Amino acid sequence: MPRKPEIEYINLAEVAKLSVSSSNDADTDNAIKNVKKLADGALKKGPYTITEGKSLPHIAASGDIHDFLSYAPYWWPSPKNDGKYVRKDGKRNPDVALVKDQSQLEDFSEQLMFLCLGYQIYKNENYANHAIYLLDVFLVNPSTKMNPHVNYGQVVRGTNNPGGLGRAEGIISTRVLARVANVIPMLYGFAGYARISGAITSWFQQYGHWLLTSEIGRAEAATINNHASWYMVQLIMVISTFGLPSTTPSDHLPAPLKDLTCHFLQSTLPQQINMETGDQPLESARTRPFHYLVFNLQALLYITNWSCPYQQILGCQDDMLEKTVSYLVSYDTDAKNEDPTEAVRCVQQMQLRFIHKAERGEGDTDSSQTIIDSYQQFVDKAYRSDMAEKISGPKNSIHYLWSR
Structure with missing residues (x-):
């Protein structure tokens, strides 16, 4: 069964170039058709809200059903039966699913993406209207909205x-x-969005402020592993799109975002990657090493794809990421009983960077082609593997809209 793709940065300028009548390559034409399938399906789905059906004990300790709640996935009741919980890395406690907030948020974000892409390409106002409805219920309506903070995320239960x-x-x-x-x-560009635009901007500005200033947000920013990377993904997208309270969004990087992104790319990222081998030691030490190597790299590619227009300010990290992708390509997933298809999108994204460099005449052409070919061999092998179905279907094809 196809898996849901992990989030990746969508280059809206690339999507805006497309139309149904454009003459595109076959993969892009297929992606455009699949967007319509997904957007049509999204019209029948939702709304989503974290307030739906909540009851004790599965409510945040604040008692507010609007506060996002999730449970720490790898924590289990102690075998000593003493009321405590103990950590078992890589072993997911199935009862974390008793709280639906994260699944509601993930389903909301996915269907919203399909609707927005559908509206952008097909100009069908039904897609835009339903997207606004989903946004209103999840982030605006006082009865159903999520509060703009994560004070109760991955709660460890017990005494x-x-x-x-x-x-x-x-x-x-x-x-x-x-x-x-x-x-x-x-x-x-859709007139109907004006009704909620102020509330949406305010929500994300409050959330961005919370990420920057809360004790929880500052603690996550100070980490080094994949948590630091995914924190930066949120911070970058929220603040670059909506700005901060008392500011208006602009084409310029707000000072806090510029400083934190520079620190991450120039200080945190070098601590994540062994430049001799391409290994990410903090991730490969986990009980599911390949999964976590890929998981962190997905965030790194998101950040660096977004940062391309700001490379003169933030610097370029392609050498480090090329090392990590080459490490993944050489990883023996068969011997470790891990799933190679998890890494396919990371490999494809890095491959595209090398293709673009070759087109611009940058670097050593023969060396770049060797890397491009080795990446393609990995991708081809993954598509021939027993797990190939996991990267099939419409959801796994639409990335051609923004990563051609």
Whole structure:
């Protein structure tokens, strides 16, 4: 069964170049057709809200059903039966699914993306109207909206945490808010969006302020592993799209975002990657090493794809990312019983960077072609593997809209 793709940066300028009548390559034409299928399906789905059906004990410790709640996935009741919870890395506690907030948010973000892409390409106002309806219910309506913070994300239950507060790690539970912020500008040209535009901007500005100033947000920003990367994904997309309270969105990077992104790319990122091997030691030490190597790289590619227009300010990290992708390509997933299809989009995105460099005449042409070919061999092998179905279907094809 196809898996849901992890979020990746959608270059809206590339999507805006497309139309149904354009003469495109076959993969892009297929993606355009699949967007219509997905957008038509999205018209029948929703609305989504984290307030639906909540009851004790699965409500945030604040008692407010509008506060996002998720449980720490790898924490289990202690075998000592003493009321405490203990961590078992890589072993997911199935009862985290008793709280639906994260799945509601993820479904909302996915259907919103399909609708916004559908409206951008097909100019069908039904898509835009339903997108606005989903946004209104999830982020605006006082009865159903989510509060703009994650104070109760990845809560460790039991007597370990009598106050029921969330952890810095909980911010990763809401990473798809970056997708929401990314696609909303496709609605700016639709007159109906004006009704909620002020409320949406205010919500994301409050959320961005919380990411920057809250104790939980600052703690997550200070981490080094994949949590730091996914924190930056949210911060980048939210603030670059909506600005901060008392500011208006602009083409310029707000100072806090510029400073934090520079620090991440120039200080945190070099601590994540072994430049001799391309390994990410903090991720490969986990019980599912290949999965976490890919998971962090997905965030790094998101950040660096977004940062391309600002390379003169933020710098270029392609050498480091090329090392990490080459490490993944050489990883023996068969011997480790891991799923190679998880890495396909990362490899394709890095391959595209090398193709563009070759087209611009940058770097050593023969060396670049060797890398491009090795990446393609990995992708081809993944598509021939027993797990190929996981990267099939419409959802796994539409990336051609923004990564041609």
